[in-house]
Amino acid sequence: MKITKIEAIPVRIPKDGNKVETRKLYSNVSWDRCVYSCCYESLFVRIETDEGLIGWGEALAPVTPEVPALIIERLLSDILIGKDPLENDVLYNCMYHTMFGRKTNTGFMLDAIAACDTALWDLKGKILNQPVWKLLGGRYRDKIPVYVSGIVRHGFKDDAEAALDYMSKGFKAFKGIPLDYSFREKLGPDAILLYDGLWRYSFDEAITVARKLREMDAAFFECPLAPEALDDHKRLREITGMPIAIGEAERTRFEFLEIFMKNAADFIQPDIGRTGITELAAIANLARAFNRRVAPHESMGMGICIAASIHICASIPNLYMLEYKELTTKLANEFLDKPLKCEAGYFEIPDGPGLGVEPDYEKLIKYKAE
Numbered sequence: 001m002k003i004t005k006i007e008a009i010p011v012r013i014p015k016d017g018n019k020v021e022t023r024k025l026y027s028n029v030s031w032d033r034c035v036y037s038c039c040y041e042s043l044f045v046r047i048e049t050d051e052g053l054i055g056w057g058e059a060l061a062p063v064t065p066e067v068p069a070l071i072i073e074r075l076l077s078d079i080l081i082g083k084d085p086l087e088n089d090v091l092y093n094c095m096y097h098t099m100f101g102r103k104t105n106t107g108f109m110l111d112a113i114a115a116c117d118t119a120l121w122d123l124k125g126k127i128l129n130q131p132v133w134k135l136l137g138g139r140y141r142d143k144i145p146v147y148v149s150g151i152v153r154h155g156f157k158d159d160a161e162a163a164l165d166y167m168s169k170g171f172k173a174f175k176g177i178p179l180d181y182s183f184r185e186k187l188g189p190d191a192i193l194l195y196d197g198l199w200r201y202s203f204d205e206a207i208t209v210a211r212k213l214r215e216m217d218a219a220f221f222e223c224p225l226a227p228e229a230l231d232d233h234k235r236l237r238e239i240t241g242m243p244i245a246i247g248e249a250e251r252t253r254f255e256f257l258e259i260f261m262k263n264a265a266d267f268i269q270p271d272i273g274r275t276g277i278t279e280l281a282a283i284a285n286l287a288r289a290f291n292r293r294v295a296p297h298e299s300m301g302m303g304i305c306i307a308a309s310i311h312i313c314a315s316i317p318n319l320y321m322l323e324y325k326e327l328t329t330k331l332a333n334e335f336l337d338k339p340l341k342c343e344a345g346y347f348e349i350p351d352g353p354g355l356g357v358e359p360d361y362e363k364l365i366k367y368k369a370e
Helices: 066-080 088-102 107-128 159-168 181-187 203-215 230-240 253-261 272-289 304-315 326-333 361-365
Strands: 003-014 026-028 035-037 039-049 054-059 143-149 173-175 192-196 220-222 244-246 322-324 346-348
Touching: 003 066, 003 107, 003 361, 035 039, 039 066, 039 107, 054 107, 054 272, 054 304, 066 088, 066 107, 088 107, 088 272, 107 272, 107 304, 143 304, 159 181, 181 192, 192 203, 203 220, 203 230, 230 244, 253 272, 272 304, 304 322, 304 326, 304 346
Parallel strands: 143 173, 143 322, 173 192, 192 220, 220 244
Antiparallel strands: 003 039, 026 035, 039 054, 143 346
């Protein structure tokens, strides 16, 4: 069996129903410094074999998904077409080393590789008629624990009331909480509280916030400082005793090794849309050597990323929890042949070979970004 065709599909979906052409595509958030899209954006890749089997992958591409799409079309396709899809580990390394000597083995290049790698795992599962979690060595759990990221109010007057409603439905962990001890008092001692600093604090500010979070018995402080400031993350841990979670922007085991060697984090947060399945599995194994837990990041993944995250979470022993965004999952399900289910604080593991879900190609292609 050989790979015969690769199609990269960058998508851009308006958030408010208006045509993409009627608005500015990107905007800066002054306190965050990052650029954000005014639409939902992602990159899908479709890999086909000479026997008609198809594997699907997705990159986390919330800004300019056309860029990793072009990398796939112009560069990675030549590496993969004609190759045996079952040799996915070899193919990952062939893709990775393509630009290795030019030090472009991060960023958009790795995003493109991640999408192709996930598609190859999905394809391998379909060829062998096995779910991805089994190909990864088996599953440690039958369902995946999650934390709610970005509380959806559903008409409630504030986040606390909305969180209590989630708790009545079996959810118990929440990120995006206010720095207010009354939130802990309202939710009670059984709620797990997580806080995302979005890289925006100075070191002194982060100390103040971390101490407040300790008072609230928060489980971790995510991205408190600039991602490059690993030594300061270590100092913050030592001074405050507050558990730190970082790593959503890193893409390789080599980047995470530096985090571990510097003792800069208690939890790591690789995103499968930036790492792919092969590398995230390697990162999780490396984390085991340093006795660190994995809380995979899940941002704007539209179905394939979420399903792939669920499979990897099933297969690693050192999982903490997977990020769950209600609105993103709802959007993703509009493009899948069967819905991803998250109930009572857990994702169900999709049934079937490969990732167990399939995008609606005709619906997806309508939103292709030109």
